[in-house]
Amino acid sequence: MRLLFHLPLSPFSRKVRLALAEKRIPFDLRIERVWERRDDFLAMNPACTVPVLQEDNGLTIPDSYAICEYLDEAYPDTPLLGRTLAERVEVRRLVAWFDGKFHAEVGMNLLYEKQFKRAMGRGNPDASSIRAGYANLKPHLAYLGWLAETRPWLAGPMLSLADLAAAAHLSALDYIGDIDWSLSDGAKDWYARVKSRPSFRPLLADRVSGLEPPDHYANLDF
Incomplete structure (x- = not known):
């Protein structure tokens, strides 16, 4: 399964999650605590930042903008970068x-x-x-x-x-x-x-241990 290494409150990870969901591309999530600097993760992305997308075929794409450009080229049916x-x-x-x-x-x-x-x-x-x-x-x-x-x-x-x-x-x-x-x-x-x-529902359902969002966070009508 396609895998996205992320942090729940990383806006760059959230952007990629939204792009994948808008394009209806299935994926699994794995939290990556970048401050731990895992060797396996550094091998995928020497910058040690999230998000990183790993495709089923082994292709690994770091950086949120590179990922989104790739998604629009590889899965063009729902364009997110504009038509003209x-x-x-x-x-x-x-x-x-x-x-x-x-x-x-x-x-x-x-x-x-x-x-x-x-x-x-x-x-x-x-x-x-x-x-x-x-x-x-x-x-x-x-x-x-x-x-x-x-x-x-x-x-x-x-x-x-x-x-x-x-x-x-x-x-x-x-x-x-x-x-x-x-x-x-x-x-x-x-x-x-x-x-x-x-596409936003999984983000609104996220919870970070020890930190609860305000009541309006998941309320669609504020």
């Missing part, structure tokens, strides 16, 4: 925005500091980084809300990897209760649409 050149450019731009800019300005300051830093043996959360993360979240939610209010989906007329990337990052933060949805009605309404999709 212009759509594909916009999808890639927004995926880069959320995986790069949003993750650096928000995710690293909140999710990493509050959940992953101590597990990786890198000390205690930094209060100034957490404050910066909350401050940075506001303009990002405003921008996402503007996109959602002016387009059918974030990158254009169809659900794309841009929506899945954004939802993956936001869902991980929502699990730890760090999204103030009152900041943007547009972002909240868009997220409600995305998390109502069947």
Whole structure:
């Protein structure tokens, strides 16, 4: 069976899980505690990051963006990168925005500091980084809300990897209760649409030992 090495709160792992589910590609999950630096996992991905996808034929693909590009080329029936050149450019731009800019300005300051830093043996959360993360979240939610209010989906007329990337990052933060949805009605309404999709159900059912999500996390109507 196809195997995805992941961490439940990794937004990059969540993005790949959503892409696989949207394409209706069956797969099994295996939690990989990257801070343990297993030799077998390092042999698959010397960067020692999740996600890593291992196909039935032994093909191993590390890095969430490489995996999603591969999935769209190997399983094109449900395209997630857009149909026209212009759509594909916009999808890639927004995926880069959320995986790069949003993750650096928000995710690293909140999710990493509050959940992953101590597990990786890198000390205690930094209060100034957490404050910066909350401050940075506001303009990002405003921008996402503007996109959602002016387009059918974030990158254009169809659900794309841009929506899945954004939802993956936001869902991980929502699990730890760090999204103030009152900041943007547009972002909240868009997220409600995305998390109502069947592909999202396994994410909403996830639970992390010792950490319960807020009551609204799995509520499709907030």
